[in-house]
Amino acid sequence: MPTRTFIEAVREGLRDEMQRDEAVIVLGEDVGKKGGVFLATDGLYEEFGEDRVIDTPLTESQIIGTSIGAAVNGLRPVAEIQFADFIFPAFNQLLSEAARMRYRSNNTFGVPMTVRAPYGGGVHGALYHSQSVEAFFTHIPGLKVVIPSTPYDAKGLLRSSIRNDDPVLFFEHKKMYRSVRGDVPDGEFTVPIGRAQVTRQGTQVTVVAYGLMAHYALEAADRAADEDISVEVVDVRTLRPLDKETVLDSVRKTGKCLIVYEDNRFGGYGAEIAAIIAEEAFDYLDGPVTRIAGPDVPGVPYNHVLEDWFMVSPEKILDGIRTLAAY
Amino acid sequence: MAVTQRGEAAGRPAKGVRRVGASVGLSDEQLIEMYRMVALARAIDERMWVLNRAGRIPFVISGQGHEGAQVGITWALKKGHDWVAPFYRSIATAMTFGMTARDMMTAQYATANDPSSGGRQMPGHYGHAAHNLLSVSSPVATQILHAVGIALAAKIRKTGQVAMTFMGEGSSNQGDVHEGLNFAAIHKLPFVLVIENNGYAISVPSSKELALPDVAARASGYGIPGVVVDGADVLACYRASKEAVERARRGDGPSLIEAKVTRLTGHSSDDQQTKYRPAEELEAERSLDPLPKFREQLTAAGVLDEELIARIDAENKAVVDDATNFAESEPDPSPDNALEHVFAEGVEGTF
Numbered sequence: 259m260p261t262r263t264f265i266e267a268v269r270e271g272l273r274d275e276m277q278r279d280e281a282v283i284v285l286g287e288d289v290g291k292k293g294g295v296f297l298a299t300d301g302l303y304e305e306f307g308e309d310r311v312i313d314t315p316l317t318e319s320q321i322i323g324t325s326i327g328a329a330v331n332g333l334r335p336v337a338e339i340q341f342a343d344f345i346f347p348a349f350n351q352l353l354s355e356a357a358r359m360r361y362r363s364n365n366t367f368g369v370p371m372t373v374r375a376p377y378g379g380g381v382h383g384a385l386y387h388s389q390s391v392e393a394f395f396t397h398i399p400g401l402k403v404v405i406p407s408t409p410y411d412a413k414g415l416l417r418s419s420i421r422n423d424d425p426v427l428f429f430e431h432k433k434m435y436r437s438v439r440g441d442v443p444d445g446e447f448t449v450p451i452g453r454a455q456v457t458r459q460g461t462q463v464t465v466v467a468y469g470l471m472a473h474y475a476l477e478a479a480d481r482a483a484d485e486d487i488s489v490e491v492v493d494v495r496t497l498r499p500l501d502k503e504t505v506l507d508s509v510r511k512t513g514k515c516l517i518v519y520e521d522n523r524f525g526g527y528g529a530e531i532a533a534i535i536a537e538e539a540f541d542y543l544d545g546p547v548t549r550i551a552g553p554d555v556p557g558v559p560y561n562h563v564l565e566d567w568f569m570v571s572p573e574k575i576l577d578g579i580r581t582l583a584a585y
Numbered sequence: 586m587a588v589t590q591r592g593e594a595a596g597r598p599a600k601g602v603r604r605v606g607a608s609v610g611l612s613d614e615q616l617i618e619m620y621r622m623v624a625l626a627r628a629i630d631e632r633m634w635v636l637n638r639a640g641r642i643p644f645v646i647s648g649q650g651h652e653g654a655q656v657g658i659t660w661a662l663k664k665g666h667d668w669v670a671p672f673y674r675s676i677a678t679a680m681t682f683g684m685t686a687r688d689m690m691t692a693q694y695a696t697a698n699d700p701s702s703g704g705r706q707m708p709g710h711y712g713h714a715a716h717n718l719l720s721v722s723s724p725v726a727t728q729i730l731h732a733v734g735i736a737l738a739a740k741i742r743k744t745g746q747v748a749m750t751f752m753g754e755g756s757s758n759q760g761d762v763h764e765g766l767n768f769a770a771i772h773k774l775p776f777v778l779v780i781e782n783n784g785y786a787i788s789v790p791s792s793k794e795l796a797l798p799d800v801a802a803r804a805s806g807y808g809i810p811g812v813v814v815d816g817a818d819v820l821a822c823y824r825a826s827k828e829a830v831e832r833a834r835r836g837d838g839p840s841l842i843e844a845k846v847t848r849l850t851g852h853s854s855d856d857q858q859t860k861y862r863p864a865e866e867l868e869a870e871r872s873l874d875p876l877p878k879f880r881e882q883l884t885a886a887g888v889l890d891e892e893l894i895a896r897i898d899a900e901n902k903a904v905v906d907d908a909t910n911f912a913e914s915e916p917d918p919s920p921d922n923a924l925e926h927v928f929a930e931g932v933e934g935t936f
């Protein structure tokens with residue numbers, strides 16, 4: 259099977275969908291000739307032309323707002339927000355418009371739009387090029403939120419997102435773009451939205467993670483195995499709608515759960531998973547549901563010592579696993 | 586290009602033309618239908634206030650004073666083909682574009698079958714998919730970007746559609762307006778922005794909202810035409826809109842039309858405008874009411890006479906009575922369905 263980097267898988271997913279369906283357009287800042295600041299859209303402008311690969315002005319609300327209108331009138335826009343950190347000028351369009359269009363119109367209008375944005379730290383991006391923004395959006399009914407961790411899932415989930423009839427936020431960890439490789443078969447395949455995946459079987463501790471943290475969780479699980487701790491890893495893949503059953507099944511089996519996310523700890527996405535486990539798997543628990551997450555400071559600091567302090571690492575996850583296993 | 590033309594679009598018939606509509610290409614029959622629409626929108630609106638004061642409906646937001654501009658401007662679009670992204674005062678626009686009196690009244694009562702939202706939104710948030718009338722939210726001005734996106738899709742898909750959006754002058758200060766006009770102008774999109782300038786954003790006078798008297802002056806900053814029209818002059822509004830729509834359809838790009846209107850009621854049923862508007866001003870603005878103005882204009886031109894006016898009034902009253910009775914008897918939506926339509930698949934958690 260051919261192997262691809264994460265970003266190649268994203269690019270191929272876009273290209274395949276644009277070839278398959280001429281309603282698919284791409285728009286955002288620098289997505290045209292330059293091919294995007296990370297080159298996710300490289301080559302699309304040459305292949306599909308300026309009508310379908312649109313360099314927008316530096317106006318995020320417009321990127322999302324016009325995508326909503328274009329989606330209502332027969333297109334399937336894939337909007338790129340250059341960095342997830344800069345999605346907030348468009349927050350109102352996402353929250354008040356995209357998410358609510360179907361509900362408020364009693365199912366007479368829908369918004370088949372995908373919004374791609376690179377997120378995450380560990381790349382010397384500092385406060386404004388490192389954020390994890392998913393929790394702002396997983397809170398909103400009407401938005402789907404997808405965070406793939408492998409090239410296979412990136413391509414398969416991107417296809418599903420573009421084909422979906424509702425707005426999907428598709429967050430790509432920028433540190434994975436070139437550091438993560440994996441098998442991606444040629445030809446048609448999709449990965450359904452709303453399905454988590456057990457990426458490692460184990461019996462003593464469940465680790466729930468997504469994005470870059472899904473990789474770090476596997477690394478930590480490997481090292482835990484050297485210490486005779488058997489860890490199961492669940493890669494959530496779709497944060498909303500959440501595949502609760504896969505998470506709960508694993509916790510019912512192991513009786514212990516560590517939730518890992520890179521975002522600030524307080525009110526982060528992992529808090530919702532913890533609440534669900536407390537409500538629905540309490541009788542199976544042999545220890546407290548715990549979290550390893552980013553510290554509660556307003557952003558990822560720049561200096562490498564400070565950035566390392568901020569970032570969740572395999573070591574920090576391993577510590578959490580050890581503590582929980584010993585409980 | 587890029588000039589603000591005050592009054593140039595005013596639809597005065599050329600000398601020697603017998604019929605008042607001839608200069609804008611409208612037949613007497615069409616003029617009568619336009620008048621009927623202005624009067625019907627007013628009749629529905631007045632009924633809404635009666636129902637509100639009688640405790641039948643909790644909230645009213647009104648289009649009184651704006652109807653002439655809305656009918657004149659919306660009339661230039663192709664129904665069932667073009668698109669409108671309305672705002673909360675767009676009663677006459679929505680009806681000109683295809684919504685019926687029953688559709689409007691069920692929105693006031695928020696019934697299960699209200700086509701705008703199935704009772705989910707407040708009254709004033711009109712929308713109808715079958716008429717390409719986009720569902721609207723409450724945060725002002727967001728809809729401009731949707732209309733621009735609709736126009737983008739129309740251009741890419743080569744549908745020949747024009748997208749028009751409407752808002753107040755206060756709302757025109759929102760950032761989305763700048764982002765939308767800029768993008769529409771860059772891509773010469775088939776798009777028209779209509780500002781219904783009634784001089785107030787709730788209680789704040791336009792002198793505290795804008796440093797210039799005319800929103801239309803901003804058009805030049807985007808390199809697009811901006812015109813000011815008398816919003817009580819229905820035919821001038823129609824002419825300005827026809828020009829903008831034709832220009833958009835030709836592929837020459839967007840335009841901005843600013844209609845100077847008057848707000849004959851409080852901002853909404855929750856507002857007491859005598860607190861911030863002097864009595865003399867309210868009295869003087871009565872003379873800007875488009876309904877008697879249009880009636881007098883068409884009567885002087887021999888298009889309307891007393892008998893026809895009385896007949897239209899009676900017919901409109903019957904339509905409003907029917908719509909009120911209909912909406913009164915329609916069922917409320919059920920909480921059993923309130924989880925539905927968050928996503929296309931149905932209820933979250935079941936797929």
Ligand SMILES: Cc1ncc(C[n+]2csc(CCOP(=O)(O)OP(=O)(O)O)c2C)c(N)n1
Pocket residue numbers: 674723724725752753754755756757781783784785786787852
């Ligand atoms: C973003 C936002 N801020 C505030 C409001 C509350 N609000 C509703 S209408 C309005 C005034 C709008 O004035 P204008 O745009 O001139 O329209 P008009 O009501 O005069 O027709 C305000 C402040 C809102 N709906 N949305």
Ligand SMILES: [Mg+2]
Pocket residue numbers: 753754755781782783784785786787
């Ligand atoms: Mg106003």
